[in-house]
Structures are given as structure tokens and as C-alpha cells.
Amino acid sequence: MAEIKDPENTILLELESGTVTIELLPDIAPGHVERMKELAREGAYDDVVFHRVIDGFMAQTGDVKHGRSGGDTRRAGTGGSEKPDLKAEFSGIPHDRGTIGAARSASPDSANSQFFINFSDNHFLNRQYTVYGRVIGGMDHVDTITRGEPPANPDKIVSMKVAADA
Numbered sequence: 309m310a311e312i313k314d315p316e317n318t319i320l321l322e323l324e325s326g327t328v329t330i331e332l333l334p335d336i337a338p339g340h341v342e343r344m345k346e347l348a349r350e351g352a353y354d355d356v357v358f359h360r361v362i363d364g365f366m367a368q369t370g371d372v373k374h375g376r377s378g379g380d381t382r383r384a385g386t387g388g389s390e391k392p393d394l395k396a397e398f399s400g401i402p403h404d405r406g407t408i409g410a411a412r413s414a415s416p417d418s419a420n421s422q423f424f425i426n427f428s429d430n431h432f433l434n435r436q437y438t439v440y441g442r443v444i445g446g447m448d449h450v451d452t453i454t455r456g457e458p459p460a461n462p463d464k465i466v467s468m469k470v471a472a473d474a
Contacts, residue, residue: 310445315472317341319348319441322466325452328425329445329471330408337397337440340410340419344440345470347372347389347421353468359458365430367453368411369465370422388420396438403433406450408441425450 310329312318319330334341347353356375360368369375373387396416403409403426411422419438426433427450443450453463 312471315474316470317345318444318471319344320467320469320471320474321446322468323446323449323453323463324466326449327446328443328449330441331444332408332441333401333439336399336401337410337438339394340397340438340440343389343391343394343421344423346391348468348470349473351467352389352421353465355464355466357458357462357464358453359462360424361453361455361459361462362427362457363455364428366409366424366426367450368422368424370411372421388422391420393417394419394438397440398435398438400435401439403430403437403439404442405429406443406447407439408443409433410438410440412437427451 317332317334321328332341352372356369358367358369359375371387372389405426405428407426409424410419411424412419
């Protein structure tokens with residue numbers, strides 16, 4: 309079990325295979341951290357599929373509009389939340405294995421609810437995508453997420469909570 313230092317800035321991401329503990333980085337990307345916590349507290353991420361999972365690269369999820377498991381997920385990856393898009397919060401934090409990055413379109417200020425977890429060091433993303441968290445426990449569960457663009461039988465987020473609320 310990962311040591312949780314700041315429950316208010318820790319996410320418990322429950323997958324079918326187990327719990328992934330994510331330490332958020334509010335000093336680095338406060339807007340992205342607040343958005344993830346807000347959506348998690350609303351239950352918006354619960355039952356959302358991993359719609360883009362590339363071996364050796366990353367697992368992407370968080371389309372709270374189109375990504376619900378059991379629904380029509382063919383459009384997963386094209387939506388976000390009803391909340392406004394976020395301004396980019398680029399930093400010097402590298403996209404290392406286990407870091408959480410904000411998924412976005414071509415516009416740097418288009419991140420909303422989608423995020424990805426890096427399977428490996430992806431430094432070509434540095435200073436181009438906002439890093440706002442890192443896996444501190446359960447990366448072995450992330451490694452088992454079904455691959456595909458989209459996966460034929462995608463894995464999903466069972467639930468996602470702020471540790472302070474759990």
C-alpha cells in the first residue's frame with residue numbers, strides 16, 4: 309500500500325485489477341489538480357473506459373461525456389466535461405513512467421477531463437502536455453490495462469475518489 313502524505317491531493321483510482329494511488333501536484337498544475345478532484349467528487353470518472361491504450365506509451369481515459377462503459381463508446385476520446393477547458397500548465401516535470409498527463413487536442417489550452425498515464429519515460433511530451441500527478445502505488449495494475457485504439461474490450465475505471473473522502 310502506498311504511503312499517502314496528503315489525502316486531499318491523492319486520488320484512489322479503482323480498476324478491476326486493484327487500486328492505483330495517484331499523488332497530485334497542486335504546486336505544479338493547480339487548475340488541472342482541482343479539475344480532477346472536482347470530477348472525481350462528482351463521480352464523473354466512475355465507469356469510464358480506457359479508450360486509447362498504446363503498448364510502451366500510455367493509457368488514456370477520462371472522456372466523461374462519451375466514455376461510459378456499456379454505452380456507445382465509439383466516440384470515446386472526442387469529449388470532455390461540461391466545464392470549461394483548462395489553460396496549459398506546462399512545467400519542467402518530465403513525462404516519466406507513471407506520471408499523469410492532461411490529454412488535449414492540438415490547442416495547448418484544450419485539456420478538460422481526459423488524462424493519460426505514461427507506461428514509460430515519454431520525454432518527447434515534456435513541456436507540451438501538462439503533468440499534474442504521478443502513480444505512487446499500483447503501477448502493476450496500470451500495466452495490465454487492455455491495449456488498443458480503442459481496445460475491443462476496454463478496461464474501465466470502477467471508481468475514482470479523493471483519498472480524503474474515502
